[in-house]
Amino acid sequence: xxxxxxxxxxxxxxxxxxxxxxxxxxxxxxxHWMSWVRQAPGKGLEWVANIKQDGSEKYYVDxxxxxxxxxxxxxxxxxYLQMSSLRAEDTAVYFCARVRDCYDRSGxxxxxxxxxxxxxxxxxxxx
Amino acid sequence: DIQMTQxxxxxxxxxxxxxxxxxxxxxxxxxxxxxYQQKPGKAPQLLIYAASSLQSGVPSRFSxxxxxxxxxxxxxxxxxxxxxxxxCQHSYSAPWTxxxxxxxxxx
Numbered sequence: 609x610x611x612x613x614x615x616x617x618x619x620x621x622x623x624x625x626x627x628x629x630x631x632x633x634x635x636x637x638x639x640h641w642m643s644w645v646r647q648a649p650g651k652g653l654e655w656v657a658n659i660k661q662d663g664s665e666k667y668y669v670d671x672x673x674x675x676x677x678x679x680x681x682x683x684x685x686x687x688y689l690q691m692s693s694l695r696a697e698d699t700a701v702y703f704c705a706r707v708r709d710c711y712d713r714s715g716x717x718x719x720x721x722x723x724x725x726x727x728x729x730x731x732x733x734x735x
Numbered sequence: 736d737i738q739m740t741q742x743x744x745x746x747x748x749x750x751x752x753x754x755x756x757x758x759x760x761x762x763x764x765x766x767x768x769x770x771y772q773q774k775p776g777k778a779p780q781l782l783i784y785a786a787s788s789l790q791s792g793v794p795s796r797f798s799x800x801x802x803x804x805x806x807x808x809x810x811x812x813x814x815x816x817x818x819x820x821x822x823c824q825h826s827y828s829a830p831w832t833x834x835x836x837x838x839x840x841x842x
Contacts, residue, residue, distance in 0.1 A: 643831075645779075653771075653779060653822055655831040667829035670736075703778055710785045712766075719785035720826035721769040725778035 610634040610724045612704050617729030624694055624733075630687040630704030630726055638662075638682040641707035643722065644689050646700035646731075654700075657689065658707065671697075694733045701728040737761050741823055741834030747842040754810040756837045758823035763803045767827035770799055770808045773836075774819045782821075783808065813839070 616628040628644070644656040657678040658667045666678050677690040687704050704726045710719035738761040748754050758768065766786040771779035781790045783799035786806055796811040810817055818841055823834040 652836045653773075653824070653833040655824070655833065658829065658831070669830045708784075710788070712785075718766045719769070720767070720831075721781060721784040722771070722779070722824075723781050723784075723790070725780075727778055 610706070612706065612724055612726035614702060614704055614726040614729040617702065617731045619732045619734065620694055621735050622695060622733055625690070625692040626694060626731060628689040628691065628702055628704075628729060628731070630689075632685045632687070632706070635706070636682075637680060637685050637687065637706075641709075641720065642678075642680060642687045643705045643707055644678060644687075645703045645705055645722070645725075646698075647703070647728075648697075648700040651700075656702070659687070691731070694731075696733050699731060699733050701730050703728045736830055737764060737825055737827060737832060739823055739825055739832050739834040741837055743837060744835060745838040745840060747840050748813050749842045750813055750815055752813045752842075754813050754817075754839060756808045756821055756823075758801075758806045758808070758834050760804045760806075760825055760827075764825045764827035766802055767825050768799075768801065768806045769824045769826065770797075771822045771824065772817075772819045773822065779822065810839075 611633045613631045643658045659678045675693045679688045705722040706724040708723045712718045740759045768786045770783040773779040787799045820836045820838045
């Protein structure tokens with residue numbers, strides 16, 4: 609059974625840092641892109657960051673560039689999000705998600721999608 | 736960045752109704768379009784990937800269509816467990832943005 613379990617959330621003050629972890633089981637993360645997605649209270653979903661299988665490529669939403677760092681430890685089957693200079697607008701439930709590649713019948717790549725999600729961890733930034 | 740515009744923001748429907756939700760991208764995204772269902776307090780669940788492929792285990796009353804910039808999620812006969820919020824999401828290029836969501840409520 610595929611499981612993703614996030615941890616590390618909590619209450620922090622503006623400007624502080626926090627590190628989220630996502631422990632995977634039931635599959636090997638080294639075969640997958642992995643992502644973080646967040647959801648502010650009462651709001652919609654927002655993709656935060658992606659990391660390639662070997663960590664060689666990373667992408668971020670503009671609002672977190674320079675403040676957040678996505679990383680992975682394939683040996684530990686774990687994904688991380690280091691968050692610094694936190695702001696009130698970073699308050700959200702943070703989900704980790706497994707990314708699947710999709711190919712059409714001709715073998716051409718035609719999609720990436722999130723097929724498994726963790727239960728989320730709440731980060732609250734407030735003074 | 737590619738923007739995703741989802742409509743309507745909410746709708747009221749009865750059990751057995753046919754429901755259609757639309758999603759439009761600001762530029763062509765081929766078939767890099769996915770649909771998710773989210774219930775309160777839960778993680779999203781994948782319904783449709785690559786615009787029209789049904790995720791394993793998802794009931795066949797859910798279907799997706801479209802390509803390029805215009806996409807549709809259809810629930811052929813709404814069931815009580817389908818009352819939830821639905822999101823489209825593109826994965827054509829970073830940032831992978833979501834639509835604003837459509838809340839499906841009981842009439």
